[in-house]
Structures are given as C-alpha cells and as structure tokens.
Amino acid sequence: RSILEKLTYAIGKDAWHATERDWFGAVALALRDRIVDRWMATTRRNYETDQKRVYYLSLEFLIGRLMRDALANLEITEACETALSELGVDPAAVLEMEPDAALGNGGLGRLAACFLDSMATGGLAGYGYGIRYDYGLFRQSFEGGEQVELPDDWLRFGNPWEFERPEVSYPIDFYGQVEHTADPDGTRRAVWHPGQRVIAVAYDTPVVGWQGQTVNTLRLWSARPANAFDLEHFNRGDYMRAVEEQMLSRTISRVLYPNDQTPAGQELRLKQEYFFTSASLQDLLRRYHQHHKGFDALPERVAIQLNDTHPAIAVPELMRLLIDVHGLGFERAWQLTRACISYTNHTLMPEALERWPLALMERLLPRHMELIYEINARFLNEIMTCAEVADRPAELSLIDEANGRSVRMGHLAFVGSHRINGVSALHTELMKQTVFSGFHACFPDRIVNQTNGITPRRWLLLCNRPLAQLATARIGDGWVRDLELLEGLAPLAGDPGFRAEFAEAKRCNKRRLAAVIAERAGLEVDPEALFDVHIKRIHEYKRQLLNVLETIALWQAMKADPRGGWQPRLKIFAGKAAPGYERAKQIIRLINDVARVVNDDPETAHLLKVVFLPNYNVSLAERIIPAADLSEQVSTAGMEASGTGNMKLALSGALTIGTLDGANVEIRERVGPENIFIFGLTAGEVVRRRANGWDPADMVADDPRLKAVLDAVAGGQFSSGERRRYASLIDDLLGRDHFMVTADFASYWTAQRLVDQAYAQRDSWLEKAVLNTARVGWFSSDRTIRSYAREIWDALPDAQADQRLAG
Ligand code: D6G
Numbered sequence: 001r002s003i004l005e006k007l008t009y010a011i012g013k014d015a016w017h018a019t020e021r022d023w024f025g026a027v028a029l030a031l032r033d034r035i036v037d038r039w040m041a042t043t044r045r046n047y048e049t050d051q052k053r054v055y056y057l058s059l060e061f062l063i064g065r066l067m068r069d070a071l072a073n074l075e076i077t078e079a080c081e082t083a084l085s086e087l088g089v090d091p092a093a094v095l096e097m098e099p100d101a102a103l104g105n106g107g108l109g110r111l112a113a114c115f116l117d118s119m120a121t122g123g124l125a126g127y128g129y130g131i132r133y134d135y136g137l138f139r140q141s142f143e144g145g146e147q148v149e150l151p152d153d154w155l156r157f158g159n160p161w162e163f164e165r166p167e168v169s170y171p172i173d174f175y176g177q178v179e180h181t182a183d184p185d186g187t188r189r190a191v192w193h194p195g196q197r198v199i200a201v202a203y204d205t206p207v208v209g210w211q212g213q214t215v216n217t218l219r220l221w222s223a224r225p226a227n228a229f230d231l232e233h234f235n236r237g238d239y240m241r242a243v244e245e246q247m248l249s250r251t252i253s254r255v256l257y258p259n260d261q262t263p264a265g266q267e268l269r270l271k272q273e274y275f276f277t278s279a280s281l282q283d284l285l286r287r288y289h290q291h292h293k294g295f296d297a298l299p300e301r302v303a304i305q306l307n308d309t310h311p312a313i314a315v316p317e318l319m320r321l322l323i324d325v326h327g328l329g330f331e332r333a334w335q336l337t338r339a340c341i342s343y344t345n346h347t348l349m350p351e352a353l354e355r356w357p358l359a360l361m362e363r364l365l366p367r368h369m370e371l372i373y374e375i376n377a378r379f380l381n382e383i384m385t386c387a388e389v390a391d392r393p394a395e396l397s398l399i400d401e402a403n404g405r406s407v408r409m410g411h412l413a414f415v416g417s418h419r420i421n422g423v424s425a426l427h428t429e430l431m432k433q434t435v436f437s438g439f440h441a442c443f444p445d446r447i448v449n450q451t452n453g454i455t456p457r458r459w460l461l462l463c464n465r466p467l468a469q470l471a472t473a474r475i476g477d478g479w480v481r482d483l484e485l486l487e488g489l490a491p492l493a494g495d496p497g498f499r500a501e502f503a504e505a506k507r508c509n510k511r512r513l514a515a516v517i518a519e520r521a522g523l524e525v526d527p528e529a530l531f532d533v534h535i536k537r538i539h540e541y542k543r544q545l546l547n548v549l550e551t552i553a554l555w556q557a558m559k560a561d562p563r564g565g566w567q568p569r570l571k572i573f574a575g576k577a578a579p580g581y582e583r584a585k586q587i588i589r590l591i592n593d594v595a596r597v598v599n600d601d602p603e604t605a606h607l608l609k610v611v612f613l614p615n616y617n618v619s620l621a622e623r624i625i626p627a628a629d630l631s632e633q634v635s636t637a638g639m640e641a642s643g644t645g646n647m648k649l650a651l652s653g654a655l656t657i658g659t660l661d662g663a664n665v666e667i668r669e670r671v672g673p674e675n676i677f678i679f680g681l682t683a684g685e686v687v688r689r690r691a692n693g694w695d696p697a698d699m700v701a702d703d704p705r706l707k708a709v710l711d712a713v714a715g716g717q718f719s720s721g722e723r724r725r726y727a728s729l730i731d732d733l734l735g736r737d738h739f740m741v742t743a744d745f746a747s748y749w750t751a752q753r754l755v756d757q758a759y760a761q762r763d764s765w766l767e768k769a770v771l772n773t774a775r776v777g778w779f780s781s782d783r784t785i786r787s788y789a790r791e792i793w794d795a796l797p798d799a800q801a802d803q804r805l806a807g
Pocket of ligand 1: 040
C-alpha cells in the first residue's frame with residue numbers, strides 16, 4: 001500500500017503508466033519513510049547521551065546502490081519482493097533502475113563506504129563527511145578496445161535517498177590577504193580578508209546499520225555561489241558575466257577527480273579539499289557547541305579521522321577556527337587539534353603522497369600558510385631533542401625545500417594527529433621503515449596498524465545469496481553481525497554433502513555472471529571453466545600486465561599442444577584507468593586486443609577465453625565476486641597497501657593467487673599456506689633488487705616462454721600487424737621494468753599451473769574454497785571499526801548497541 005501511495009502522490013503516476021524507474025522511486029520513498037523515524041531517533045539519542053562522535057572525513061565514498069542495503073538492513077527484502085510481484089512488477093528490474101553512486105575511485109572510497117555501514121551497525125555515532133559530486137567517476141566504454149570516458153550523470157533522475165538541508169550551510173573562503181592587528185590589551189589577531197567566498201550546502205543520506213537500530217548520517221557538501229547572480233551585469237545585457245561567479249562556485253563540487261594514486265596538481269582539487277574539510281569542521285564545532293561551552297571537552301566528544309591526506313588541511317583549518325574565530329591561544333588550540341585528529345595513510349608511493357606548491361597555498365589559503373609555518377617552526381624545534389633526526393630536520397619538515405618548495409601534506413597530517421595508521425600489517429611496518437621512519441624514531445607510539453575490512457552485509461549477504469543462504473542453513477545467521485562465526489563452516493569442508501552444496505552455490509553464481517558477460521560483452525562462456533578474476537583499478541603496480549602476458553603464454557602453450565590436458569579457463573578483467581594515465585590505458589587496450597585474437601581462435605575456443613567487462617563499479621563487482629574461482633592479487637610486493645577486493649573474493653570462496661603484499665600476507669596467515677597460491681619476490685627482495693641493479697632483458701633472454709610472449713606482442717600479433725602500438729610498453733619492460741613484471745613472470749607461471757592442477761582435483765579444491773570462506777571472517781569491517789574505536793578514537797558504541805551485542 002505504501003509503495004502505491006508513493007507512486008501516486010510523490011511520483012505522480014498510476015500503476016498503468018508507471019515505468020520501472022517510477023516503481024524504483026516509489027519503493028525508495030516508501031523505504032525511506034521506514035528509515036526516517038529511526039534516523040531521527042538516532043540523532044536524538046546522540047544528543048541525549050552526548051556520546052563521542054566520530055567524523056570520517058573522506059574525499060570519496062564509493063557507496064554504490066543503496067536499495068538492497070536498506071531492504072536487507074531493515075529485514076524487509078522478501079516483503080518488498082512479494083509486494084512488487086503482486087503488483088505485477090519484477091523486483092530485480094526495479095533494483096536495476098538505481099544508479100550507482102560512484103563518488104570514489106577505488107579501494108579508498110569503498111573502504112569509507114564499508115566503514116559507514118560498520119559504524120552504524122556497531123552503534124557508533126559515526127558521520128561521513130564528503131562532497132556531493134554532480135558527476136561521479138566517469139563511465140567507461142571501449143572503442144576499438146580503447147577506453148573512452150563519459151560523464152557519470154548519476155543525479156539525472158534525482159536521488160531519493162538524500163535530503164537537501166539548505167539551512168545547514170557555511171561560508172568557505174579563498175584567496176585574499178591576512179591583516180595582523182592588536183587589541184588594546186595587546187592580544188594579537190589575524191584577520192583574513194578573503195577574495196572569494198562560496199557556500200557549502202549540506203545533503204544528508206541516512207546510513208542504516210544492520211537491523212536498523214542505528215541510522216547514522218552521511219553528510220555531503222555541495223558548492224553554491226554566495227550571490228545568486230550579478231543583477232547589474234544582467235541588466236546591462238551581459239548575461240555571461242552575470243552568471244560567471246555562480247558557475248565558478250559550482251565547479252568546486254562538479255566532478256570527482258578521476259585520479260588514482262597521483263595528485264591532480266590542480267588548484268581546483270585543493271579547493272575541493274579545503275571546501276569540504278572546512279564545512280565539515282565548522283559543522284562539527286557547531287554541533288559540539290549545542291552541548292558544550294568552551295572547548296575543554298572537545299577531545300572527549302569529537303574524533304576526526306582523515307581518510308588519506310586529502311582532508312589534511314583540517315590541521316591548520318581547525319587551528320584557524322579555534323584561534324581566529326573562537327579566540328583560543330596557539331598552544332591550547334594545538335593540544336585540542338592533535339587530540340581530536342588522526343590520519344590513515346593509504347600509500348607509500350612517493351609520487352602519490354600529496355604535496356602542494358607553496359605559491360599556490362599562499363595564494364589560495366594565506367592564513368593557513370601562516371599557521372603551517374608556525375606549526376612547522378614549533379615542530380622542528382621539538383624534534384631538536386630527538387637524537388635520531390636532530391641532524392636532518394629538513395627530512396621531516398612540513399616544507400619540502402627541493403623542487404620549487406611545497407607543503408608535504410603527509411607530514412602535516414602526521415604532525416597534527418595523535419595516531420597515524422596503516423591499513424595492513426605489512427604496510428604499517430613499511431610506513432615505519434620508509435615514508436615516516438624519522439617520525440617513527442621520534443614518536444614511536446604514534447603509528448598503529450588497522451588492517452582494512454569489508455562489510456559482511458554487502459559482500460556476502462547481499463551479493464552472494466546462494467552462499468549466504470547455505471551458511472545460514474548450517475550455522476545460523478549470526479555471521480551477518482559477527483563474521484568470524486563462519487569458522488563454524490570449517491569442519492564442513494570435509495563433508496562431501498556440504499561441498500556439493502557449496503559447489504552448487506558457486507555454479508549458480510557463475511551462470512549468472514555468464515549471462516552478464518553474454519549481455520555486456522557478447523561473449524558465450526562455459527560456466528564450468530575456471531573463472532580467473534582480476535578486478536580493480538588499472539595500474540602498473542597492480543600488474544594486470546603480468547596477467548595478460550601469462551594469458552598469452554598460456555594460449556601459446558595450448559596451441560603448441562592442444563591435447564595437453566589443459567584446464568579450461570576464463571580470464572575476467574574489469575577496471576578503469578585514470579584518463580591521463582597513458583600506460584594504464586595501453587594495458588586495457590592490450591587486454592582487449594588479446595581477448596579479440598584468443599576468443600577468435602577455434603583451436604583453443606574450448607580452453608581459453610578472455611573478457612574485459614566495461615565500466616567496473618560496485619554493482620558489477622557484486623556480480624563478479626561471487627562467481628570467482630581464482631582471485632588475482634598480484635601487485636609488486638610492497639606497493640599495494642592492503643587491498644580489499646582480495647578479502648571480498650576470498651569470502652566468496654575464491655582462492656587467491658598473489659604476492660606477499662598488503663593484506664594478502666594476513667589472508668595467508670588466516671586461510672593457511674596450503675589454501676593460497678603465493679609467488680614472486682617479497683617486498684624486501686624488490687627493494688634489494690632495485691638497489692643492486694638488475695637487467696630485465698637478461699631475465700627475458702633466459703626465459704624462452706616470456707620471450708615468445710613479448711615477441712608476439714612486439715611483432716604485432718595482437719595489433720593487426722601494427723608493431724608500433726605496444727613498442728614503448730615492451731621497451732619499458734626490457735629496459736627499466738620498475739614493477740618487476742619480468743622478474744616475477746616465471747614464478748607466476750608456475751603458480752598458475754599449480755592452480756590448474758589443484759582445480760582439477762575437485763574435492764580438494766572445494767575444501768580449500770570452503771576453508772577460505774570459513775577463515776576470512778576476521779576481515780569484517782566491523783572488526784576494523786571496533787579496533788579504530790578502541791585504539792584511535794576512544795569511542796564506545798551507544799549503550800543500547802552494547803546490550804544488543806551482549807544479547
Ligand atoms: C540528519 C538527521 C536529522 C537531523 C539532522 C541534523 O539529517 O534527523 O535533524 O541530521 O542533525 P545535527 O547536524 O544537528 O546533529
């Protein structure tokens with residue numbers, strides 16, 4: 001009834017005229033009504049109990065679709081499906097109408113989305129703060145195998161989940177000058193006279209925790225002009241000038257930067273960072289002051305987590321707000337800032353560590369630059385007493401004096417935080433040894449590890465229904481809230497009846513994916529083949545190149561010996577390349593080129609197929625992951641901070657082929673070395689090899705298999721005879737090969753053949769698959785969030801949630 005009511009009175013259609021999109025809108029609004037009461041109850045509770053609030057500042061929230069989430073968390077999925085069916089509407093088609101909210105690039109943004117889910121589920125007063133981009137991550141399609149980028153107009157049909165809050169708005173200033181004055185009593189004051197002002201307006205999306213007890217808020221900021229338009233110019237007939245300022249202001253929240261790992265280096269990006277950080281800090285101070293006078297309780301009531309350095313400007317901005325706006329002294333403001341803020345580092349790659357040219361900072365944020373100088377002066381003074389670094393303060397300085405002077409945002413975030421965390425055990429160790437070694441020597445207690453996690457709701461309950469139902473039938477549904485209970489499936493790995501059911505669940509998922517592949521790529525695939533899955537951003541360090549080179553080698557070997565007893569395989573790739581990242585785009589093209597040739601070969605058609613599914617996003621991941629047999633996690637050791645796709649795939653019973661990198665190391669510890677395929681150089685070996693100098697050309701010369709592969713690519717076998725297409729790629733492999741593709745090729749090949757052998761032994765493969773599912777429960781983001789709450793935020797869930805947990 002409520003769906004019909006929404007259809008009629010909110011959408012303005014009747015059941016005869018309604019399209020599937022109208023039905024989607026009606027269901028979403030009916031659902032939203034069921035969320036709102038709980039949402040307001042949570043907000044009231046937060047004010048009543050005054051429990052510590054956790055603010056997760058992130059430039060990215062890759063939340064994907066929300067309808068299935070909301071249905072499942074409120075436990076009304078079946079009721080809703082039945083209702084729709086009775087109305088003659090296909091529930092699956094309705095779900096497909098929801099656009100993916102792609103407000104993120106990859107792992108970092110998806111982690112933020114999983115954390116929102118786990119904070120709400122765990123009863124934390126957790127808020128996400130970010131930007132409401134008009135356009136999310138670009139849509140990817142292929143033309144002649146090459147990536148083409150199209151704008152992602154995700155708001156075109158409106159967004160039923162969000163509530164605009166025009167009354168919640170804050171001024172955000174840029175440019176201008178700072179004037180220094182003194183009060184009659186001698187107190188010095190800094191007054192910033194900005195050159196531009198825009199307005200940040202809030203949009204709130206409720207975040208429903210499991211079973212709906214806590215509904216938190218994701219607050220995203222949209223940029224508006226301070227003045228609607230310039231009437232004077234308009235009256236003079238200069239219509240362009242009349243709206244110029246408005247257009248420029250709105251640009252700030254127009255589009256998500258499609259960069260992965262490399263800073264955009266553009267003024268607009270820095271503006272975006274400051275825009276959402278400042279609005280969020282102003283908003284959380286406003287909320288704090290609704291309970292409190294003064295600032296003494298701030299660290300007990302407020303925790304601010306910086307998701308990477310994108311919001312690192314929070315350090316001087318909080319200082320500015322406390323000193324210039326609220327009149328605190330520098331020392332006091334500094335204590336408070338450090339006590340509230342903590343920072344998550346996501347990468348060690350020097351080119352990905354943000355640094356902003358000093359000239360740009362000084363021009364755009366003059367007051368912040370003054371504060372950064374002051375923070376730096378005091379900090380450098382402080383470390384004079386630290387023997388380990390006293391003779392090399394320049395290394396730790398917030399200002400990089402080389403390369404035209406810039407502000408090191410990682411250093412700024414470190415200095416302004418009481419805790420700094422890495423995202424896997426290995427990554428955290430490497431952080432201590434590399435980027436932050438000097439800091440770690442001086443402040444040995446500051447760096448802690450928080451291994452990433454994934455939400456069990458989306459990544460098992462929702463996306464893999466067959467397996468979720470099987471698990472629940474055997475061990476009950478407690479795993480949804482406590483994923484480590486899956487351990488209860490481990491004893492069943494030896495039970496042939498259970499293994500058969502597990503195999504049937506996988507088969508069902510594979511058939512579903514085969515249908516998607518047929519529809520989107522026009523390729524018929526055999527669901528019985530081994531589904532070998534490589535899905536993530538395209539990057540040299542993630543080494544899709546290694547995989548496609550092995551694919552070619554396998555194809556050549558199959559052709560040379562068609563009766564060699566080969567294990568039929570389907571190689572599945574998906575992922576986007578940053579539009580400006582030429583080499584990554586070349587790798588996409590190569591995979592598509594190889595797919596075209598291999599898939600056309602009648603000799604091997606029954607043995608090997610290759611598919612690159614376009615426009616990888618959260619929804620496509622939800623289709624691919626449950627169907628995977630093999631999970632490719634093959635980054636150059638030391639370069640992938642954690643990975644979370646590795647966790648999702650293992651949870652769905654895929655075995656990992658991977659290097660000892662990121663969270664692969666911990667996955668191996670949990671699933672056992674006999675249930676994972678590890679190959680390649682270790683992080684230490686990679687460093688030593690680079691230091692000692694090595695010649696990739698020698699590696700290739702000594703490996704006839706790899707040589708034949710590179711010869712085929714260089715000779716134009718996959719590029720219709722065009723030799724130039726991959727010449728630079730091959731030259732790079734033979735010359736520098738920074739990512740150690742040639743160095744790891746032989747051991748990767750060997751590991752892949754072990755995979756073939758293992759897969760052929762069905763029972764033992766299934767046993768391994770079951771054990772993967774059973775043993776990766778620790779990688780739940782519920783565990784990660786509990787650990788952040790304990791070790792970094794000092795935040796407890798609300799009392800009710802405590803009781804629920806005890807119950
Ligand atoms: C969210 C939830 C809503 C609440 C509003 C303001 O939209 O119930 O009224 O936030 O909450 P505060 O920002 O004042 O905490």
